[in-house]
Amino acid sequence: MPPPGVSLNIMDARHKRDGYGSISHPSLLFSQDYQQLKEFCVTRRVKFIDDMFPPDRKSIGRGILSPSDLAQVEWLRPAVSKISQNPSFVVRGLSRFDFGQGVLGNCWFLASIGALTFQDHILRQVAPLEQGFGENYCGLFHFRFWRFGKWVDVVIDDKLPTINGRLIFIQSRNQNEFWPALLEKAYAKVCGSYTDMNAGTPAEAMVDFTGGVHMCIKLSDPPPDLWELMSRAARYGALLGCSTPQGETSSFTLSSNGLVQGHAYTVTGVIEMLSGGRPVKMVRLWNPWGKGEWNGDWMSASEAEHDREKCLSVANDGEFWMSLEDFCRFYIDLDMCGLNPNFLDEDSSFHWRTSMVEGRWVAGTTAGGCMNYKDSFWTNPQFRVKVCSESTKGKGEKNILVSLMQKHDKRNRHLVQNHHIGFSIFEGEPPSMGKFTASFFSSQAPVAQTKMFMNAREVEEFLSLKPGEYLIVPSTFHPNESASFLLTILCRTESHSSYQTLIDRKSRTDEKQML
Template sequence: MPPPAKSCDVRDMGALTSPLKFLDQDYQKLLQESLSRKELYTDELFPPNSCSIGNLSHKRNKIDYSQIVWKRPSELVTNPCFIVDGVSRFDYKQGHLGNCWFLASVGALTFQKDITKQVIPAEQSFSKNYAGIFHFKFWRFGEWIDVVIDDLLPTFNEKLVFVHPKTSNEFWPALLEKAYAKVCGSYADLDSGRRSESMLDFTGGVHLHFVLNEAPAYLWNIMKRAARAQSLMCCGTHKGEAHKHCPSNGIVGGHAYTVTGVSKVMSNSNPVKLVRVLNPWGRKEWTGDWSDQSPLWSTVSGTESKKCHEVLDNGEFWMSVEDFTKFFKSLDICCLSADFLDRSSGCHWKSQRCIGEWTENTAGGSIQTLETFCKNPQFRVRIEELNEACPHEDAENIVVSLIQNNKKRHRKEQKHYNIGFYVFEMKGEQVEGGQRKVFDCTNPVAECFAYQREVMKFLRLEPGEYLIVPCTENPGETASFVLSVFSKHETYFE
């Protein structure tokens, strides 16, 4: 079978402890050079001009982007700080940019202190060794990268244009947003996106997507376990203009939110399962049952009510899991490990990841073009006996994820092919006859396709040998990809 064009050895990738230098910029070297020259750093590769803003002429707001002035925090406040009393979901609110998908992920990030330290390196400040230079780490397509920025921020009428700090002298949210804008090409490249992109870029973990009207009955239990694990959780509403007037229940259409809590309370001796949600606008809240002003809180004991209930206009609110699945469209969970999916503490999911490439010789297209399909990179998976420590009756035991990377500098210019993968079960005689015989004689046991950066699917596979074939819809569509397999049983992947 054709091998993937790049090595499958994760050790070849940019590790978290030794990330790749984005655009070949070395943070420590640039910092020391600026300190020795006693000059504040200015980033030539993401300069303070219109190129870094990008094209936002379509935005309907009162900002004249030709009149933007780039200023350092010390020019805006007298005592700028990088972080004030730790990072919190209440430190910021969305600015004049449609990047609620990114800020919802930031809100989820603030709950996971270990992951926050990975993304936002410690010991950065506006006092000790300050030289106008900062850096952040992101996971991009199988590799960790270290991204350098200066602290010149776009302003209009003396106010920040994009994400706003709620504490006027706290600047980590604006600098994190700038670093991510640099990775994506410009601020305009952050305008609209999918929550899963930034969640994966913060963690490099396993991403799980649930369509809420098809979600399993035990979804709340999954969310409860995810909340205890190192997970980021975000959700989105049904399509609609994000800036339309909110409907009467306060939920904004076509908008991304952060899931910030999962709890159960006793209401008149009846258990009620609740989900807490945050609007990255920092305002506009749900007004139905279990909202801040809901009379249902009077049916809860004082101790429980005090623990959960706050009447604050901060964009955060509680609602029942039934209303959550009704008024929200989808839920994304991104975690370092998929262990939270199982009730058994003895069940540990394993992950394996490969970087591959569809080249002119290996971009064979979908199975509809069988004569070229067998040219695609192929990965053999062998699943050993199911782990008795893991509950497995009718439960999925494999998650397959495929991410495409078209390597365009600007995120908006990245053409997302219709990508996906097929999974074939390999019988003994088919293995001996070669992969073409598998494709000729066997229907795939699973497949998944979408016009997205990432496609993922839960699978239930019995012990045996399988072939995973990642591909684009049409032959000749070239790009690199990351294929990940997460399994709660002993699995061999090559």
């Protein structure tokens, strides 16, 4: 085994596409093979029951239902119960209007599904549409999610939790359509239970749906090209989600303007129209509740009647329009996630290359903390990146996206304690001994770094770096915090990344004594 902290996997992301853990050859959650299980069940004429996510209280989890409600829960199969007269996996296509949120606080997940319905090719990867309740039905379904660098196939049975014959969690508009409820159940299995899906951000699910490139924009300080970036993301089929700020309480509170505090929404459209003879940038949003809409000003004096009708919300389906200015005023985060980095820059004369590196911080050896801890910062894992001249098309143009995602080994999502993580980037030639030491960091300031350390699953920065050799140092804020991580580097045209050879414990000790 490699020593602690050594990168276990360094590869160009293209090399993994057709290998184990790719979308075409996903790994198997709990080693459950969908094809083998289906063949067994069909041959034996039995209905599948998932022992790894059984239809019982443990799979629902604690705290989401009262003891009296838990006592009434009945797990029913759509095809052999009164839940539905004629169950189907999909009825007349897939749409954000197919479902609404149930009693579970997973609006972040549903907002991401809403965005997913606009990208049929991605949705079909996540939710294979050849499955259903017809021939060879055996109560077995499967879904695919990207989890920390690899695609995972997730098997479930179709027993769904109900009370008095009604689904408890995600609600389908058509009582015969079950892809939303089954997709939710599969993700609940990944998280550990339904309760483990409580609270989150759209970015988490959108990345798990795509395995793609994620960028988060703080709308309190948006970039000057926000509109161009949003428009480009929409054109390239990226998933877009956003969140409102938390209210005074942790519960979802309806504001006087119709927006829900501490709630996730889907961005479903961006267009520019005329109002008072001037162009107005408009954003369309959707509430996963399937109802409840913005009631503020949107376009009070449009000169174009057809534009006015286009933005006029008639049905109370949770979807509405608002101006870009109001969007930035009343929402705090915008998450964009695309299958590839094309939405970052549509210049066809450049392409993006992705490198992905797995590593680990180990307390006492490679968990040195942030730069505040001068004596230990240098012990963090170090990665070299070479930015080529061909990757820069102009001064100040952003040409590299760095993403740091921490991985966890907990079965249940609510038990995960995210560390505050970030990274610093330094310019410099590789040292002869293979690893930059404390003396280098004491004399060099980073040329770029995360704006702040955040206790989030992922942090990222979109940067402009001139041609040269760079060192990326990912770290937790405090030293001696152990965790695995995934470092992804996207660089325009070319990027060469390599892991700096770790020096042994004795050498590290000597270096500290010298300083």
